[in-house]
Amino acid sequence: MSEQSSALAYRTQHRQDLAGSHSIAALLNCYCREVAAPAGLLQLDTPFGNKGWPLALRHSQRVQHGHILEIRLSRTRVRILVAVASPSPTLNYDYISAPYGGGFGKPWQALDWRRLAQLLLAELAGRYDQAVNTELLQQIGNSVQVMAEFVALGEREHDWGLGAAAYLRSEQALTFGHACHPTPKSRQGIGLEAIRQYSPEVGAAFQLHYFAVRAEDLKQRSLLAAPAIELLAGQLPGIVVPAGYRLIPVHPWQAGHIRGLAPVQQALQSGRLLDLGPAGEVWYPTASVRTLYRPGADFFLKCSLHVRLTNCVRKNAWYELEGAVGLSQLLQRHAGALTETFPSLTLMAEPAFVTVDFQDQEQAQRIELQEAFGLIMRSSPHWPQGEAPLLAGALFGDSLSGHVQSRYQVEQRARRHGLSYGEAALEWFVAYVEQLAHPMLYALCQLGVVFEPHLQNVVVGLQDGLPARLYIRDLEGTKLVTGYWPQERLAQLPSRVRQSVEYSAEQGWQRVAYCLFINNFSQAVFYLAAGSQALETALWRGLALSLEDYQRRHGNACSGELIARVLQGEPWPSKTNLLNRVLQRADRCSEYVPLPSPLKNLSSL
Incomplete structure (x- = not known):
């Protein structure tokens, strides 16, 4: 084998190993939180000693001062052992060895992602008395393959600068995706070459594809002074179309799907619809893949994309078009107190669709046509001078550069201001909690609005490296708490949206608590603490003090009860991403399992 061939083989194996190890971590994270811990089948540092353990695990325990995590699969009588760097009350483990499966008379074997997935899916099939979900196994494999492509092609720079450049780079940085999802990068219904062409993780940029449609065949709505199609035209190239026609853009991949629809084929033949092809300036996909951004444009374009990304086909359902604009109008009319009370918060409204x-x-x-062409216009902020607006998911995750972006920001701020890393990390985290948790609690308890502030819906505006502004996006998951919103106010929403938008108070709390405490703050603490248990404890104490501060400044009886439950150490609701897929439940039917709170017994630490 030539030197060049050897180097290529090494790089290929390296990216496959990296994708495999991150996929293993995601599977273990899901299983530990959703199944093993609630069932009492998870143990750290078993008292029975390490006799008979694989040598690699004993080495990790002795040389790396690691701890051995044991996961018992009770139905299939298999034990899984893996070394972790330190204990974690939120089960955010740093895995420092490969997992091994065996025990109960079975020899130990190192597990790659495929063998681990097979063991876990077989166990879950027995637990739920169903066949092994082979479709999910294929989706896990697809996710690993796609992730390996992103490892090969992704950007490795870690200094992202300011303004639009920083924001765009953060949207492109989610190489490994959701750390607690079984298929964080699965993309089905789209070929590998198209994945390379249209994915943010590889820095994709492309022109939109344009059709011209007769004005009477448009459906649109706008909350702004101009009709949606006119607002849209202001963001698009000056393509000349025949009199009576209007220009409508679609994602370039979606154009192929659209051309395959029978009504479209007939309309193209008759001239009712014109296919104009790609044109204009390039747009950039954000982390959601289907929502597109162009620096300087007034709107993001949330496009329909008939591709299954992780859980769902990412089309704009017909009722979601009206629902996005209707919810924007309700919030504009009746929830203005939120941004008045928290002026550093920006809600990225969705005021128009076409x-x-x-x-x-x-x-x-x-x-079928409405969902194929459906496009939601989301307001695009004009970033303040000197601000680095960064997607929260990019702040708290592994990167190809080897730097954790939140840690990098803290380190830089510590150097500039003469602080220790621990001092700067605590200052940073408390500022982040205030920017995020305080307005989300106010929205829930004062206004009855349930946002979905998970890592991919939150953009953090950093000033001098410190969280100073917050942007909340994507109204698709927004809910309204029953009792706060009279039915006459909700009458403007389509009936299908009204059916799904109302939540009980407890449902609202579960959604907000999961997004804040588990999806968001647990990841933040894991990465900021960098393995220091003393710093981790200090960060959790900072969260507790910030919640008390919120209650003093903005609290009411609702928030008082909820915050008291949190401070008393009530378990946190953890979303069942793996079980949703195993049981083939829609994401809207997600259930929650209790996760022990790191605030329990905090005063004694």
């Missing part, structure tokens, strides 16, 4: 509607078609064909 799509195609052939009203002479059967209802099924009309819906």
Whole structure:
């Protein structure tokens, strides 16, 4: 083998190993939180000693001062052992060895991602008395393959600068995806070459694809002074279209899907619809893949994309078009106190949509067209001077550069201000909690609005490296608490949206608590603490003090009860991402399992 061939083989194996190890970590994270810990089948540093353990685990324990995590699969009588760097009350483990499966008379074997997935899925099939979910195994494999592509092609720079450049780089930085999802990078219904062409993780940029549609075949709504199609035209190139036609853009991959629809083929033949092809300036996909950004544009374009990304086909359902604008209007009219009370918060409203509607078609064909062309316009902030607006998911995650972005920001701030890393990390985290948790609690308890502030819906505006502004996006998951919102206010929403938008108070709390404490702050603490248990404890104490501060400044009876429950150490609700997929439940049917709170017994630490 030539030197060049050897180097290529090494790089290929390295990226596959990196994708495999991150996929193993995600599977273990899911299983430990959702199944093993709630069932009492998870143990750290078993008292029975290490006799008979694989040598690699004993080495990790002795030389790296690691701890051995044991996961018992009770139905299939298998034990999984893996070394972790330190204990974690939130089960955010840093895995420092490969997992090994065996025990109960079975020899120990190192597990790659495929063998680990097979063991876990077989155990879950027995637990739920169903066949092994082979579709999920294929999706896990697809995720590993796609992740390996991103490892090969992704950007490795860690100094992202300021403004639009910093923001865009953060949207492109989620190489490994959600740390507690079984298929964080699965993309089905799209070929590998198209994945390379349209994925943010590889820095993709592309022109939009344009159709011209007769004005009477448009369906649109706008909360702003101008109609949606006119607002949209202001963001698009000056393509000349025949009189009576209007320009409508779609994601370039979606154009192929659209051309395959029978009503579209007929309309193209008759001239009712014109296919104009790609044109104009390039747009950039954000972390969601289907939502596109162009620096300087007034709006993001949330496009329909008939591709299954992780859980769902990412189309804009017909009722979601009206729902996004309707919710924006409700919040604009009745929730203004939120941004008045928290002026550093920006809600990225979705004030307009546009799509195609052939009203002479059967209802099924009309819906098919509306969902194929559906485009939601999301307000794009104009970033303040000197601000680095960064996606929260990019702040708290592994990167190809080897730097954790939040830790890098803290280190830089510590140097500039003469602080120790621990002092700067605590200052940073408390500022972040205030920017995020305080307005989200106010929205829930004062206004009855349930946002979904998970890592991919939060953009953090850093000034001098410190969280100073916060941007919340994507109204698709926003809910309204029953009792706060009279039915006459909700009457403007489509009936399908009204059915799904109302939550009980406890449902609202579960959603907010999961997004804040588990999806967001647990990841933040894991990465900021960098393995220091003393710093981790200090950060959790900072969260507790910030919640008390919120209650003094903005609290009411609702928040008082909820914060008291948190401070008393009540378990946190953890979303079942793995079980949703195993049981083939829709994401909206997600359930929660209790996760022990790191605030329990905090005063004694």
